[in-house]
Amino acid sequence: MKALPNKIATLVPILLLAALASCSKSEVSGETPPPPAPPGYQGVVTNPPAVTYSGDDKQVSDSVNTIRQGAGPGLFIQNTALDSAADNHTGFLVSNNLLLPGYLNVVQAGGILGGHYESAALSGFTGTSPQARATAAGYVGTVDEIMSFGAASGTDCAASLEDSVYHLIELISPFIDVGISFNPGIGSGSVCAILLGVGSSTLGQLPTSAVFYPYDTETGVPPTYYNSAEVPNPAPDLSSAGHPVAVSLYTLAAPVLSGSDIVIDTFSITPSGGSALPVRVLAKIGVTSTGPTLTVDDVIPRAGFVVLLPEAPLAANTLHDVSFSATVKGQLVTKNWSFTTGAAN
Secondary structure, X not given: OOOOOOOEEEEOOOOOOOOOOOOOOOEEOOOOOOOOOOOOEEOOOOOOOOOOOOHHHHHHHHHHHHHHHHHOOOOOEEOHHHHHHHHHHHHHHHHOOOOOHHHHOOXXXXXXXXXXXXXXXXXXXXXXXXXXXXXXXXXXXXXXXXXXXXXXXXXXXXXXXXXXXHHHHHHOOOOOEEXXXXXXXXXXXXXXXXXXXXXXXXXXXXXXXXXXXXOOOOOOXXXXXXXXHEEOOOOOOOOOEEOOEEEEOOEOOEOOOOHHHEEEEXXXXXXXXXXXXXXXXXXXXXXXXXXXXXXEOOOOOOOOEEEEEEOOOOOOOOEEEEEEEEEEOOEEEEEEEEEEEOOOO
């Protein structure tokens, strides 16, 4: 997927989830056999019903489930109530001519960014927040919403959200249900909304081992991350960065984690034939390290998510080796893997 420069991607503040979790193909020592799902959780979805999306919406759906298929946190299931809520919101923004940075990135009532907010005074109003709109559409559960603006297609929408920090965390989190709406706009650029949900009967899907993204052997990874296009910006002092590498440590064995449960020993990225790159390791306060210096990032929603941010764009068309190790609740979690960047983006 090609990541897009200068696109505005906004993130609604994390609403809930008792313990955000996710998965992957890494090995967690001492985990034999895999433990049963903790109360309230379920195993990962591997064979969801066929979607009814078409056009750009299907491109978004295919792209995000490709990410989850490779990384392992379980696939999304299309939810028509969330589809309706997403359609209502993209239509609201377009019909009211609100696709302007001066509105989209300005905090509105309730502390909600304009891109995620609806005013009852405007036509097409269905709820001030993503949660209110999902409830109005008939969804029973907890939701979060991620969005991009100005993408040329559904594939480009997913690419801009994947090549990010906070939005990428959302895409590999334990949500089960998804609603998608790509609205091409009316001469004012597109708006793309993805609603992620966990129904009231579950706390989400949990894997047997940690999630690592980009996933092992992935190709065509965008080398440049345009951090100023993500709101909030995790590194405002950088003009651009390399594609982030995200880890989720939530598993069946560790559905709930605090910072004191996690000690990072290694987290590095090295281009083939080169030296380890300068990076920032972003983590929630309370997480400690015996190796890399940690940068505290309060926007990261839970302690079990850790992100490596290269301080400069990665080399294009190059194999990159990543090494990660940590102690999580006394268990060693380790992963050495590689992915290959694509052409300059």
